[in-house]
Amino acid sequence: MENVFKILVNGKDCQIKADPETPMLYILRNNLTLNGPKFGCGLVQCGACMMLIDGVAVPSCTYPLQNVGQSEVTTLEGLSQEGEQLHPVQQSFFEEQAAQCGYCTNGLIMASVALLRRKSNPSETEIRAELQRNICRCGIHARAIRAVKKLADR
């Protein structure tokens, strides 16, 4: 059942022995002890588990390990390496204090990074549309939108 996979996560080559169908969420959290991606629904309905696959924000909860191939996987941890400055999106979320419990933070930041990569100055409508896949139960919506808008307006 288990196979060995070589995947590239946060710039590092990783060797993973696991069932090929295992969703990346479990590989990232359990095999690679990364905290960024969170389990929220397992159903591609909440965005808590988002990672970047070649720069595109993708829910990791249903993305099988065997589909990763040569793609570059990035998690929240990979946006700013140890000791380095925060990624601008991370910094902006911190400055706007766009979190309460923070469980949605990973998903919101990954989605925003992907959006800004694609389009450096998205409108508020585009920001909202991009974040529509993510939920936040604490209600920090206005702050998150502001955090991204600030970067878009630079």
Add this chain to the structure above:
Amino acid sequence: MEKNQQSRRAFIQSLGVLAIGFSMSGTACSRSEKQQADPSAPEIRTRELDMEEIDSWLVIREDGRVTIMTGKMELGQGITTAIAQVAAEELNMNMSLIDVHLAETGYTPDEGYTAGSRSIETSAMSVRRAAASAREYLLEMASQELSTPKIALTLEDGKISGQGKSTAIYTLLNGKYFETKISSDAPLYANSERKIVGRSVARMDIKSMVTGKSHFIHDLRFPDMVHARIVRPPAQAAKLTSVATQAISKLPGLAKFIRIGSLVAVIAEDEYQTIKLAKAVSHHLTWDYQKALPANRSLMQHIRSLPTDSKIDEKSEAWSDSTIANSPVRHRAAYFKPYIMHAANGPSCGIARYEDGKLWVWTHSQGVYPLRGALVDLLGLAEEHIHVKGVPGSGCYGHNGADDVAAEAALLAMEFPGRHVRLQWMREEENAWEPYGTAMVLEVEAGLDSQGRIKGWKYDLWSDDHGVRPGGDADNLMPAWYIEKGHGEAKSGFRGGATRNSEPYYTIPQLHLQSHIFRGPLRRSSLRGLGAYANVFAIESFMDELAEKANIDPIDFRIRHLNDERAIACLKQLANQIRSIKKQNQQGIGIGFARYKNQAAYCAVAAHVRVDQQTNKVEVIKLWAVVDAGEVINPDGLKNQIEGGMVQSISWGLMEEVNFDDTQVTNLNWDSYPILRFQEAPAIHIDVIDHPHEVPLGAGEAAQGPATAALVNAVYQATGIRVRQLPVIKALKHSALGLKLAEL
């Protein structure tokens, strides 16, 4: 005492400590904990301090760092930061020198539950006093050591200086242990200077969140930790009748199959494997259950038909039935709020380890001591053998599945000793099994005199109870219902939660208030605001209806019934905010006001909405709030709480409702239980009125009622449709279809 002194001395060795004890009235004291060291918890250097005398404390170490032990939990409300702020102010110290240690049995005081928006009022204010006492004690010591009058000395970042001399905490403590009690006459810097309190200090835990540092219970990992999943029955009242043990034992990767009565679980080394195993096992179980839920009936009617425990909560001396009957203007209406979910973003999670008769539990429960009490009852272990440590979880908004999952993890750990057992609920479990905010029906009748003043007000509320927390009672932990060890059903809880804010804050000469507590079909417990949400929705909707009947502006109508200047100030400021807003076609602006619990924060909310009459699409364009929470510790933190409260309330009011068929709840995911998302999120503006010399009032739940009231009042203005049965979107759809909703 002698023995404690010795053990303390042995513990302290070379570490100098000044411990400040202080008593918190009304909270139980945890006495003489003698815990076996927790093998995985961070080292806590204060654990041997005497707990006989004190409920809580703050410890100053000779390296100048301060540790505050709080019995409160961080639920995303930023309590850690607020507590550090008040301590830093009194100790005139950089906040980075302060550590806050969250709720943990045996280490922190027993402060009951972190609930009811009371953490600032109680915990933080005690910490403030303790810090001030510590400062005075240190200055006293320094005064003697430096032979300098205390008045000439100042403490700053751990150094004490004055008249050209100086010393440091390190020198003063000199490896010794000092203990003193809180002093009520230590002056509070917060009253005079306020350098840190009252400022929008950034929450540092948000830095951890944005970088993916370990923060949540979900992130805890222990060597050799195993994963568990429960296999749930098809209905709440179900009994396991047969198990195909043979087939189950052949499933690959199963570390252990566990059955305790009707509680079934699987354990495996790998989490994904565990999830697959739980699914596979479910095909090999047979259950006996009844189709017991009232699926196809109007819930509003059903509630009214249930037997109740009825009580008159308030009856004015002057009350007379004829006052309303004889009033020139009379009005009567009934309102309904369905069951709603906490629906935390991250499902409940618990970790437990059992070894040599001792149990360790990691939990995001709101009360580690009450949970421990319930675990004693559930597991039959002695209290001193259970150690419960609080770790932040996903925002909880009240009593959700946190305690249940911790208890389940504990049960499983005892069946699988020697390893850390991690149990995380799946989305469908969270939605189907958490205790909901109960459905309620509210009936109001009032009479106005010819000047448009309310003379008499009669109010009847139907509600289940709102507080079925585990506090010492296993029956309130869900797994107890299934383990078949003589536990009963959840007991009736906290009736008072139903009447929260049921008394209008307005001045009304004659009041008659009754509550009718029923036992409803679904599991329920505390959800943010408890009864205040529905009561304020009803009262504030009705106030709008009365204002219209009296032909008076809704804000003026409220103000003429208020005699509290702070309440009036909030409404006036709100009026200023919305005065210049230009309403277009199909738009409306509504307001709502309440003082939470009639004694905590004041909150006036306005909502600007647009309702498309063709599609019935409701767009909440903007929300305003004016909040008076007394002394403000952290203005941005307060705003964040109010913003979140308003958005959540709007989501509840617009679209949320728990649905069920005759066996089980049917909204098992975010498609079937939608909540407000980013495209529907309103713009928000909040004004905070600071009163530095008033007591700080918790505000975490203050916006829930007023925001939904403002929403429905705005919808009425935009459409002429008075929504009396939540959720709004469903009500509008029904009204468009010409459906007559169940009336009184």
